[in-house]
């Protein structure tokens with residue numbers, strides 16, 4: 001599902017250039033649940049950006065869901081990512097001028113799904129928002145907004161789901177509900193899950209825990 005070899009990433013310009021990733025090797029099998037831990041600034045979000053095709057590595061190989069990122073130009077990559085890779089971020093990133101339903105359906109429609117609106121309704125129903133379809137993000141609580149973001153990520157039925165601190169902006173109880181939902185929806189779909197977190201409890205729910213420090217993988221453990 002994910003094959004990364006000797007990935008490096010340098011960001012910024014001299015003299016502020018930072019070597020953010022310093023030779024990452026990582027292989028993730030289909031269906032795995034992987035928690036990515038590490039101190040702030042260790043490169044977790046950067047690694048996710050590279051593995052999800054949002055950012056190009058400075059060197060190294062990335063093959064994800066069968067796509068060799070180095071061989072695809074930006075447009076081809078953007079198209080290919082749709083329907084294969086879903087992303088949930090800490091800050092939800094919903095479009096404020098669109099309702100919950102539009103936030104989920106419009107990207108699917110742009111991706112070419114013919115039944116985008118019906119599927120968006122089903123997805124929102126599945127995350128418990130069947131009665132909030134026509135609410136705008138500002139009319140939804142943080143937890144509800146993250147539910148919309150999960151529905152949007154899962155709508156195109158990706159085989160790989162990335163989540164970067166999906167509960168980081170939520171209180172503990174709401175965060176726990178969102179994680180239950182994320183794991184439940186992932187299991188129903190059989191999608192591979194790669195989740196960045198600072199929460200040790202959350203990491204325990206994953207079958208595998210990868211730790212980063214200073215742009216390198218410092219441990220990689222599978223639960224028995």
Ligand SMILES: Nc1ncnc2c1ncn2[C@@H]1O[C@H](COP(=O)(O)OP(=O)(O)OP(=O)(O)O)[C@@H](O)[C@H]1O
Pocket residue numbers: 011012016017018020038039040041042043044045046047
């Ligand atoms: N555009 C950029 N230009 C220069 N340096 C950057 C840029 N983006 C990120 N960095 C640096 O890269 C390092 C890794 O950042 P990253 O966001 O991946 O860390 P993180 O592990 O996700 O941290 P956090 O837990 O705080 O989210 C940091 O030191 C950051 O300052």
Ligand SMILES: [Mg+2]
Pocket residue numbers: 044045046164
């Ligand atoms: Mg981060």
